[in-house]
Amino acid sequence: MILDDGGDLTHWMYKKYPNVFKKIRGIVEESVTGVHRLYQLSKAGKLCVPAMNVNDSVTKQKFDNLYCCRESILDGLKRTTDVMFGGKQVVVCGYGEVGKGCCAALKALGAIVYVTEIDPICALQACMDGFRVVKLNEVIRQVDVIITCTGNKNVVTRDQLDRMKNGSIVCNMGHSNTEIDVASLRTTELTWERVRSQVDHIIWPDGKRVILLAEGRLLNLSCSTVPTFVLSITATTQALALIELYNAPEGRYKQDVYLLPKKMGEDTYI
Numbered sequence: 001m002i003l004d005d006g007g008d009l010t011h012w013m014y015k016k017y018p019n020v021f022k023k024i025r026g027i028v029e030e031s032v033t034g035v036h037r038l039y040q041l042s043k044a045g046k047l048c049v050p051a052m053n054v055n056d057s058v059t060k061q062k063f064d065n066l067y068c069c070r071e072s073i074l075d076g077l078k079r080t081t082d083v084m085f086g087g088k089q090v091v092v093c094g095y096g097e098v099g100k101g102c103c104a105a106l107k108a109l110g111a112i113v114y115v116t117e118i119d120p121i122c123a124l125q126a127c128m129d130g131f132r133v134v135k136l137n138e139v140i141r142q143v144d145v146i147i148t149c150t151g152n153k154n155v156v157t158r159d160q161l162d163r164m165k166n167g168s169i170v171c172n173m174g175h176s177n178t179e180i181d182v183a184s185l186r187t188t189e190l191t192w193e194r195v196r197s198q199v200d201h202i203i204w205p206d207g208k209r210v211i212l213l214a215e216g217r218l219l220n221l222s223c224s225t226v227p228t229f230v231l232s233i234t235a236t237t238q239a240l241a242l243i244e245l246y247n248a249p250e251g252r253y254k255q256d257v258y259l260l261p262k263k264m265g266e267d268t269y270i
Ligand code: NAD
Pocket: 032, 064, 065, 068, 069, 093, 094, 095, 096, 097, 098, 099, 116, 117, 118, 119, 122, 149, 150, 151, 152, 155, 173, 174, 175, 176, 218, 219, 220, 221
């Protein structure tokens, strides 16, 4: 069996040990990226073992994405900046599970929360939940904090970073380190000042400072704790998926990617 998070082990086995790979009983994959890689293998007809997509299970989406981020966004920001949220203007990019968690936590502390979205249904949800849906460019000059939660890339561009106000904070809760164009800030014209671990002040020639957290990597994984209950739920779900693939009678799972059966997601809580 393979228990993977990101698809690297699966890829390594597939490339380096193709004969062993063929004998594997099943793969359980945790992450968006890893699941994407599995679907690519499957589409190319190269997936020769059944795989379970745990990422899209309800337990993962609600606990890891929604509730975990709702708990940890404030912790990450407080530990790094000690910022007070009451009355602060915050823009959250993306109103998926992670964005919903972040918005709920920020709203509860009295922040004025704006949301950017590219999906009309998620934009409507943000609107119905009482958030102002805007374009980032409309609020870029006035917001105190920008948080990206989209899974997309270049959501905050260099041009937008240039227009942020002095003392504003920018951080990422979404995918890896691609959402904020951090690479564009590594030029001789800007000065980087390490204030403390995971906190950099980026200084523009006119003296303006923008506070970049965790160099654009995931804020909560870099700067805060993650609730142990969430980790426990995730580990249990993975274990149940492994057991299901291992014990499944011949023919139940073919050489394809499967969603975790709903019943098993529910069993995680029992
Ligand atoms: P999701 O698909 O539910 O939500 C993402 C939302 O972003 C979508 O509604 C989409 O329309 C929107 N979006 C995409 N591009 C956009 C753009 N340029 N501007 C504005 N909105 C845009 O996904 P999710 O479950 O919320 O996860 C989002 C990301 O967070 C993923 O990369 C995921 O891997 C990551 N994640 C992080 C943590 C964490 O602990 N920090 C936990 C789980 C997932």
